[in-house]
Amino acid sequence: MRPLREWQAESENRLSLKNRYLWLAKPFASLFLILTIMYDTDAEEEVMRAKAKERKRRKAAEQAQREEQARLEAKTVAREKAEAERAERERAKTERAEREAEEKRVRKEEERWEAERRRKAEAGKGSEAGAGGSEARGEVKKVVMDPGCTRCTRANTVCEFLMDGNKKRVACIRCNQSKGKCHWPGDRKDAEAGPKAVKGKKRRVDEENAKAGPSNQKWARTSARLTEVLDLDEFEASGSGMKEVGVARYLGLENKLERLIEAVGLIANNLASLFELHETAVENSGRIADALESILDESYGFGMAVSPSDSGSSELDSDELHEEAEWLKAHSEDEEESEGEDESMAKAE
DSSP states (O other), rough: OOHHHHHHHHHHHHHHHHHHHHEEETTTTTHHHHHHHHHHHHHHOOOOOOOHHHHHHHHHHHHHHHHHHHHHHHHHHHHHHHHHHHHHHHHHHHHHHHHHHHHHHHHHHHHHHHHHHHHHHHHHHHHHHHHHHHHHHOOOOEEEESSSOOOOOOOOOOOEEEOOSSEEEEEEEHHTTTTTTOOTTSSOOOOTTHHHTTSSSOOOOOOOHTTTOOOHHHHHHHEEEEEEEEOOOOOOEETEEEEEOOOHHHHHHHHHHHHHHHHHHHHHHHHHHHHHHHHHHHHHHHHHHHHHHHHHHHHHSSSSOOGGGGGGGGOOOOHHHHHHHHHHHHHHHHHHHHHHHHHHHHHHH
């Protein structure tokens, strides 16, 4: 297809030739004019077709440009959406990792506390087992007496003595150093007697001790109580060497003290519930008495009090009724006083 300018130039050339031919051949002028007009008409149609094709081409180019723009926009939107989804996945992954790390940390902390608790429990059991084994092996322990022997009491010192695994007293440390025997309050022995006075001889009992009743002897046996010395820095000698037992004993004592506190709490709760039941029973008895009194008032037409003394009588005069009413009133006052005392005791506990 030739450009439009070439068609225009060619048409101008043809018109110039047409004017020349008109001067040369006038007879054929009309015929030549008709042919020229027909040719010009064809040229105009070609020009119109060319313009229509150009418009179509421009429309197609614009359509292609719009489609390309739409495609680019869709691609951009898809890329932004993919980036947002990827960021969301990364954020969820990070949160999940943080949550797992926190759960792992909490689990490790719980495991550490559980291991610590088990270690303490095993240490307490080991201390109890070690104490039992040492007693079974006959190891010697240092204990204190409360009250102490007469010598330590007079010297105003702590009475410490040694005890073997069979709970047998070996000797008081002070008396052992002075080479004497321990005498306890109630056995009526001379505390200052030396080893020569008691060596190889039987125990002498004076007249007061011979006449002492079982109560005094029992007091003499039970008054002296053992109190074990707990020292965290104490080292106990055994066949394999020195070992530290203070911490293990302390842990065992702590566990026993916790169990004792729990038992005391349960006892206090039971006492509180018993007091509540007692109050409920007193209230119910008062309601029953009021109901019986109202029934008797409706039946006999006058106030009447019921007591355990008149449960079998049916004929009562006015004096007896007054006496019974006074007795019931005094009895109710006594119950109120006892109830107040119970409440005060419960609050004090």
